[in-house]
Amino acid sequence: MPAADFTAMAELRQSLIRKALRYAIFAADSSASAVSAPFDSGGVLQTLPSGYVPVGFTTTDGVTFSGDMSNSDVESGQSSSPTRSDVETDTQTAQWVPQETNAAAVALYENLPLAGSGSLPELGSATWTWSRPKTPPTRYRRLVFIAEDLNKETGNAIYIVRHFPSALRTGREDEQWARTEALTRGVTYQAYIDDVLGTDSVTWIDGPGWRDLAPLSDEVQQVSITGGPTGGTYTLTFDGQTTAGIPYNASAATVQSALEALSNVTDGDVVCTGGPHPGTPVNVTFGGQYDGEDVPQMTGSAAGLTGGTTPAVVVTTTTPGGA
Missing domain, CATH: 3.90.1160 (Baseplate Structural Protein Gp11; Chain: A, domain 3)
Structure with missing residues (x-):
């Protein structure tokens, strides 16, 4: 075998280090259409289906995607390590802390519908009021997370889009009122399998800056x-x-x-x-x-x-x- 060149073997590429320079969160009721194609054939970002509303500003912690996975092991007397292991659970959650008091942030925190009966009226058009029901409803949402980065060589945008087609609120942080801090309503939503899409999460990466990374043709x-x-x-x-x-x-x-x-x-x-x-x-x-x-x-x-x-x-x- 020929001698190895470590630099060539390692394929270290700074251009593939991604950051969420800008990001946005969008939410919709389960009656809205799931996102199936956030990009066209040329990699151009498309508008979301009707019914998705932006969550707005969040704290600098951004969005944290967490996973909880557990395995079922088989142990045998002839081995110190498990002789078989199978995945039992593999769940994904998203956690973020909105800073805006808008319809999406309040509805996600208080478990209110985003549209239709029981939803908050248009901002500033009427009094906002809600009360806690005796029996909290099980209200599934559709969530979309979009992060924007740049190709540092071309300056063109690279987008990462993650879609939870069926998400349920599984946690919320304390709501604190203070003169020195923004009023925030942090939430955690867990992704669940959508019957139509057959998955609990879909992720896409595309955009003109992503297409710029494609290898150039040899003449x-x-x-x-x-x-x-x-x-x-x-x-x-x-x-x-x-x-x-x-x-x-x-x-x-x-x-x-x-x-x-x-x-x-x-x-x-x-x-x-x-x-x-x-x-x-x-x-x-x-x-x-x-x-x-x-x-x-x-x-x-x-x-x-x-x-x-x-x-x-x-x-x-x-x-x-x-x-």
């Missing part, structure tokens, strides 16, 4: 010999450098060797396939120092070819680099 140029020559040689010129004569019936390996002998091409910069000439084209794929780049198109000279009918060297770019 592929095709070298064809026309006119049916029966002897002689031809040359290829790449970015001002011209090869030595290449036999009219060269294999792909021979073409690759001729290109690698140029001062501006090193081993690994080109890979040639196809051939042999003159009947079959040779495909030249650029990599190495030209990886993912739009490189100059080669030109060919058929001056040294003999026989046939007006032989020529035709170079075409079949896959542009950098796309």
